[in-house]
Amino acid sequence: MGRRKFLVCACGILAAPLTVAIGYPLAASLVGTIYHQSKLQFSKTPGFDSAPRGQPIKLNFTDIETDAYLRTETSEEVWVIKHSPTEATVFSPVCPHMGCRSNWNPELKKFICPCHGSIFSITGKVEGGPSPRALDTLTHKIENGALYVQWERFETGVAKKVRV
Ligand code: FES
Structure with a gap:
């Protein structure tokens, strides 16, 4: 093998791992971003089993988001109205x-936003103030008495519920 051919081969052998090392995270982040749009996770929301029936209760949980190789944990809260051990309404x-x-204001039996005074009924319907739509419900499931919530954010200031 000539010297020139050897150098070409050596460069190719050295370039391959570098391409993988740089290309994989880049591809993973691009694919992960696209994949993330359609993949929401259910988070276990402690406290549902002991929640009273028929009145809103605020429950906290940890939302885990994975975007390609990045993992983010955030503390979130939701308003939950337990109708029975197997049925609930979950509001963002x-x-x-x-x-x-x-x-939730228990005396008025309304959800009230402190910023500009929007008022919502226990079913989430707008009863006053500038909110362009009802409170957003969140997808959830109940398994073996435990509540699991899909945390999502929606566009604000618009009449239609659109996922951000
Ligand atoms: S009324 Fe809630 S943010 Fe304005």
Whole structure:
């Protein structure tokens, strides 16, 4: 083998691992971003089993998001109305107007947003204020008495519920 051919082969052999080392994370992040749009995870939400029936209760959980090789854990909260051990309504606390957190007022029996005064019924319907739509419900499931929630965010300030 001539010297020139040897150098070409050596460069090729050295370049291959470098291509993989640089290319894999890049491809994974691109594919991961696309994949992430359609892959939401259910997070276990402790406290559902002991929740009272028929009244909103705020439950906290840890949302785990994986985007390619990055893993992020965030603490989130949802409003849960337990109808029975196997049925519930889950609302995002994020106000559809501009994204403040709505709170349940037990005296008025309404959800009220502290920022601009949107008022929502126990079913999430807008009863006052600037919110362009009802409180956003979240996908959930109940298995063996435990509640699992898919945490999502939606566009604010628009009448239609659109996932961010
Ligand atoms: S952010 Fe809730 S009323 Fe404006």
